[in-house]
Amino acid sequence: MLSRDVADDAELELGLGLSIGGRTKHGSSREYGRILTAQDFPSLVSKAIINSNNVASVSGTKRAAAEPASQEGGGDDSPTSASQIVGWPPIRSYRMNSLSNQAKAPHSMEGKRTVSKKDELNHTPEGNRLYDRKTSGAVKEAQNLGFVKVSVDGIPIGRKVDLNAHTSYETLAHALVNMFFRSMNPIGDGEKELVNRPSKLLDGLSAFVLTYEDKEGDWMLVGDVPWGMFLSSVKRLRIMRTSEAGGLAMRSQEINWNQMERRNPI
Amino acid sequence: MAFPFPDEVLEHVFSFLHSDRDRNAVSLVCKSWYEIDRWSRRRVFVGNCYAVSPRAVLRRFPEVRSIEIKGKPHFADFDLVPEGWGGYFFPWTASMAVSYPWLEEIRLKRMVVTDACLELIAKSFKNFKVLVLSSCEGFSTDGLAAIAANCRNLRELDLRESEVEDSSGHWLSHFPDTYTSLESLNISCLLSEVSFSALERLVGRCPRLRSLRLNRGVPLDRIASLLRRTPQLVELGTGAYSADLTPDVFSSLSGAFSGLKELRSLSGFWDVVPAYLPAVYSVCSGITTLNLSYATIQSTDLIKLVCECHNLQKLWVLDYIEDSGLEAVAASCKELRELRVFPSGPFEAEPNVALTEQGLVSVSEGCPKLESVLYFCRRMSNAALCTIACNRPNFTRFRLCIIEPRKPDYLTLQPLDVGFGAIVKHCKGLRRLSLSGLLTDRVFELIGTHAKKLEMLSIAFAGESDLGLHHVLSGCESLRKLEIRDCPFGDKALIANAEKLETMRSLWMSSCSVSFGACRLLGQRMPRLNVEVIDESGERPETRPESCPVEKLYVYRSVAGPRLDMPDYVWSMENESSVPI
Numbered sequence: 132m133l134s135r136d137v138a139d140d141a142e143l144e145l146g147l148g149l150s151i152g153g154r155t156k157h158g159s160s161r162e163y164g165r166i167l168t169a170q171d172f173p174s175l176v177s178k179a180i181i182n183s184n185n186v187a188s189v190s191g192t193k194r195a196a197a198e199p200a201s202q203e204g205g206g207d208d209s210p211t212s213a214s215q216i217v218g219w220p221p222i223r224s225y226r227m228n229s230l231s232n233q234a235k236a237p238h239s240m241e242g243k244r245t246v247s248k249k250d251e252l253n254h255t256p257e258g259n260r261l262y263d264r265k266t267s268g269a270v271k272e273a274q275n276l277g278f279v280k281v282s283v284d285g286i287p288i289g290r291k292v293d294l295n296a297h298t299s300y301e302t303l304a305h306a307l308v309n310m311f312f313r314s315m316n317p318i319g320d321g322e323k324e325l326v327n328r329p330s331k332l333l334d335g336l337s338a339f340v341l342t343y344e345d346k347e348g349d350w351m352l353v354g355d356v357p358w359g360m361f362l363s364s365v366k367r368l369r370i371m372r373t374s375e376a377g378g379l380a381m382r383s384q385e386i387n388w389n390q391m392e393r394r395n396p397i
Numbered sequence: 398m399a400f401p402f403p404d405e406v407l408e409h410v411f412s413f414l415h416s417d418r419d420r421n422a423v424s425l426v427c428k429s430w431y432e433i434d435r436w437s438r439r440r441v442f443v444g445n446c447y448a449v450s451p452r453a454v455l456r457r458f459p460e461v462r463s464i465e466i467k468g469k470p471h472f473a474d475f476d477l478v479p480e481g482w483g484g485y486f487f488p489w490t491a492s493m494a495v496s497y498p499w500l501e502e503i504r505l506k507r508m509v510v511t512d513a514c515l516e517l518i519a520k521s522f523k524n525f526k527v528l529v530l531s532s533c534e535g536f537s538t539d540g541l542a543a544i545a546a547n548c549r550n551l552r553e554l555d556l557r558e559s560e561v562e563d564s565s566g567h568w569l570s571h572f573p574d575t576y577t578s579l580e581s582l583n584i585s586c587l588l589s590e591v592s593f594s595a596l597e598r599l600v601g602r603c604p605r606l607r608s609l610r611l612n613r614g615v616p617l618d619r620i621a622s623l624l625r626r627t628p629q630l631v632e633l634g635t636g637a638y639s640a641d642l643t644p645d646v647f648s649s650l651s652g653a654f655s656g657l658k659e660l661r662s663l664s665g666f667w668d669v670v671p672a673y674l675p676a677v678y679s680v681c682s683g684i685t686t687l688n689l690s691y692a693t694i695q696s697t698d699l700i701k702l703v704c705e706c707h708n709l710q711k712l713w714v715l716d717y718i719e720d721s722g723l724e725a726v727a728a729s730c731k732e733l734r735e736l737r738v739f740p741s742g743p744f745e746a747e748p749n750v751a752l753t754e755q756g757l758v759s760v761s762e763g764c765p766k767l768e769s770v771l772y773f774c775r776r777m778s779n780a781a782l783c784t785i786a787c788n789r790p791n792f793t794r795f796r797l798c799i800i801e802p803r804k805p806d807y808l809t810l811q812p813l814d815v816g817f818g819a820i821v822k823h824c825k826g827l828r829r830l831s832l833s834g835l836l837t838d839r840v841f842e843l844i845g846t847h848a849k850k851l852e853m854l855s856i857a858f859a860g861e862s863d864l865g866l867h868h869v870l871s872g873c874e875s876l877r878k879l880e881i882r883d884c885p886f887g888d889k890a891l892i893a894n895a896e897k898l899e900t901m902r903s904l905w906m907s908s909c910s911v912s913f914g915a916c917r918l919l920g921q922r923m924p925r926l927n928v929e930v931i932d933e934s935g936e937r938p939e940t941r942p943e944s945c946p947v948e949k950l951y952v953y954r955s956v957a958g959p960r961l962d963m964p965d966y967v968w969s970m971e972n973e974s975s976v977p978i
Binding site for chain 2: 218222226289348
C-alpha cells in the first residue's frame with residue numbers, strides 16, 4: 132500500500148510549493164518534439180499584424196507568415212517559436228485541412244493566392260467570395276492539399292507538413308530542414324550543409340534529397356514540375372540519402388541541367 | 398445447495414441487462430453466475446486496447462458477437478502522440494479470426510488498422526455485419542475492396558474521420574451485384590473520388606439504406622439522382638455543396654430533398670454556395686442533427702437555415718454563426734441538447750468573427766434541454782460562466798476552449814477559477830469537463846470538492862503547483878480519464894495519489910514537471926499500472942538522470958503487463974530487472 136511516504140522527498144506539503152523538475156516555461160526543449168505547429172498552417176494574417184505582435188503574452192494565436200521558416204541560431208527561445216504551440220488550439224488536422232482548403236481561392240499554376248482571407252470574411256450581406264468560384268476545379272485541387280506525411284531516412288519518427296503553408300519549393304525545403312535537421316540528434320553527414328542552405332535538399336547534390344510519391348504510386352524527385360502540378364499530385368514526401376536515391380537522383384540531375392533556364396522557381 | 402433456476406432462465410434474465418457495469422456486477426455474485434454471464438456475454442467493450450490481452454478476453458468470453466476497442470490516447474487527435482506509438486488492431490484480428498468465427502460487429506477508435514486486418518476480417522467472419530472505424534489509420538481502399546467483395550451480410554461500413562490511403566476509387570465496385578444489405582455507409586473522410594456510377598448502382602439496389610454520408614468529391618448536381626433512389630434515408634451527408642448556379646439543378650435538388658420524408662440528420666456541406674441552401678428547407682422541420690462545421694458561410698445564411706429547424710437537437714457549426722446567430726438559435730431551437738462551435742480562424746491574432754461568450758450565454762438561457770457543449774471563443778468572464786452555470790445546471794459535458802492560453806477574465810483580468818467553479822457547483826451531473834483560460838490551483842480545489850460525477854477532465858496551461866493535481870486526484874471520485882498538458886504539476890501529487898490511478902482508465906501528462914525518478918518509482922510500486930514515458934530525444938533511458946523532466950507520460954491500468962510493441966521512444970517504467978511474461 133502506498134501511503135503518504137514519498138521515498139525521495141519529505142512528506143507531501145499541502146501548501147503552495149514548487150514542483151520538482153523545474154520546467155516552468157512552456158516551449159523550452161520543444162524543438163525536436165515538434166510535429167505540427169501554428170507555423171505549419173497557412174498564413175491568414177498579414178505581415179503587418181505579425182510585426183506588431185507583442186511577445187510578452189504567450190499565445191498560440193500568433194501566426195508566422197508563409198515565408199521561410201528558418202530561425203537563425205536554431206534556438207528554442209526565439210519569439211516566434213515560443214508562440215507556436217503543438218496541438219493548440221485542440222482541433223483535429225482533418226478539420227483544419229478542410230478549413231484551409233476552402234478559405235483560399237483556387238491555386239493558379241504559379242501557386243499564387245488570388246484572394247486574401249480577410250477579403251473573404253467581409254461581413255457585408257452580399258460579400259461571399261465563395262459564391263462564384265469555379266467549384267469543381269477547386270474541389271479537385273483542394274482535396275490534395277493540406278497535410279502530407281514526411282519521413283526521413285535515419286529518423287524513426289515521421290512528421291506531417293502542411294503544403295498549404297508554402298508557395299514554392301524553396302519555402303518547403305526550408306521548413307523541412309528546420310523540422311528535421313535542427314534537432315539535437317545528428318543523423319550523419321551532410322546535415323550542416325543543409326542547415327546552412329536548405330535549398331540544397333532540392334538539387335540532388337547534397338547528402339540528402341527530397342522525393343515524393345505521386346498519385347500513381349511512383350517516387351519522384353521534388354522540384355521537377357511546376358509547383359501547382361506538384362501540389363495536385365503529391366501524396367507524401369520522403370527525404371532520402373542521395374546514395375540510396377540511385378537512379379532517381381541521377382535522372383533529376385539530367386533534367387536539372389535541361390530545365391535550368393526554363394524553370395521558374397516561384 | 399443447488400440453485401433452483403436452470404441456467405437458461407438466468408441467462409434469459411441477464412439478457413435484459415444492457416450495461417457492462419451491470420453485467421460485471423452480476424458476474425461477481427457467485428461462480429455459477431460468473432459462468433452464465435461469461436457464456437452469454439455477446440458484447441465486449443475494451444476502453445484501452447492495452448489494458449487486457451486479446452487472449453484474456455477471448456478466454457473469458459467465448460461467444461462474443463460484437464467488440465468495441467479504443468487505442469491511442471485522446472490527445473493523439475491533436476498530434477501529441479508520435480507516429481508508430483501503437484494501438485495496432487492486428488493482434489486482435491488474428492486471435493478473433495480463430496476464436497470468434499461468428500463475430501458480427503467491430504467498432505474501433507484511434508487504432509491502427511492495416512489492409513491485412515481488413516482482409517482477414519473479410520475472410521474470417523462469415524456473418525460479419527458492422528465495421529466502424531473511427532479516427533483510425535493504416536489502411537487503404539484495397540482493404541475496403543476486400544470487405545466489399547467478401548462480406549455478404551455487411552450492413553454498416555462507417556469510416557468516420559479515419560485516414561485512408563486512396564489507391565483507387567474503384568473499391569465500391571467490389572460490392573457484388575447480388576449484394577443488397579447495406580444500411581449505413583459513411584465515406585466522408587475519403588479524399589479521392591469514388592466512382593459515381595458504382596455508388597448510384599449500390600445505393601439503388603439496397604432498399605434498407607438509411608444512412609449515407611458521402612465524401613467531398615461527390616458533386617452536388619448529381620446528388621439529386623442518388624436521393625431519388627433513397628427516399629427512406631434518415632441520415633445524409635452531402636459532398637461539396639456547390640455547383641454552377643442553374644435553376645434546373647436547384648429545382649432538381651429541391652425536389653429530391655422534399656422526397657426524403659424520414660430525414661433526420663444532415664451533414665457534409667463543404668464549399669457551400671449559399672444560394673443552394675434553400676433546397677433543403679423542405680426537410681428542416683424534421684431535422685434533429687445538423688452538422689455545418691465545414692460550411693464556411695456567413696451568419697445570415699446560417700441563421701436562415703438553422704432557424705428552419707425547430708426540432709434541432711444537435712448542432713455543430715463554425716463560429717461564423719456569431720453571437721447574433723446563437724441568439725437566433727436560442728429563440729428557435731428549443732429542443733437543442735448539444736452545441737459545438739468550431740473556430741474558423743484559430744490562428745488569427747485578432748478575432749475574425751463576432752463570436753464571444755455572449756453566444757454561449759444566449760443558448761444557455763434559451764435552450765432548456767442543452768446538456769452538452771463544445772465552444773471555442775476568444776474571451777470569457779467569470780460573470781458569464783456563472784450565468785451559464787445557473788441557467789443550465791443540467792450540463793453533462795462542458796468543454797470550453799479559450800483560444801489564447803492563460804487568458805484571464807476579460808472584464809476583471811482575474812483568473813477564471815470562480816466561473817468554472819460555478820459550473821462544477823451547479824452542474825451536479827457533469828461527466829466531462831475541459832478547462833481553458835487563466836486558472837490557479839483554486840479551480841482544482843473547487844473541482845475536487847464538487848465534481849463528484851466527473852469522469853473525464855482535460856486541462857491545459859493551468860494551475861500553479863502540485864496542489865492543483867492533488868485536489869483533482871483526491872477529490873474526483875468518478876474520474877476515469879485525466880489528460881493534462883503544459884501545467885506545472887509534478888511528482889508529489891502523482892506519487893501521493895498512485896493508488897487512485899488504478900481506479901482510472903488512464904492519465905496523460907505532457908510538458909509538465911514530472912521527473913524520471915518519479916515515473917520509475919510509480920512504475921516499480923504499482924505493478925498493475927503501465928507507466929510509459931515518451932521521449933523523442935533519441936537518447937537511452939539509462940542516460941536520463943532522476944531529476945530530468947519527462948516530455949510525455951501515459952499511465953494506464955492493465956492486467957496484461959507492459960506491452961510488447963513499444964517503439965524506441967516509448968519507455969516502460971517497470972522494474973528494470975523484471976521480464977514481461
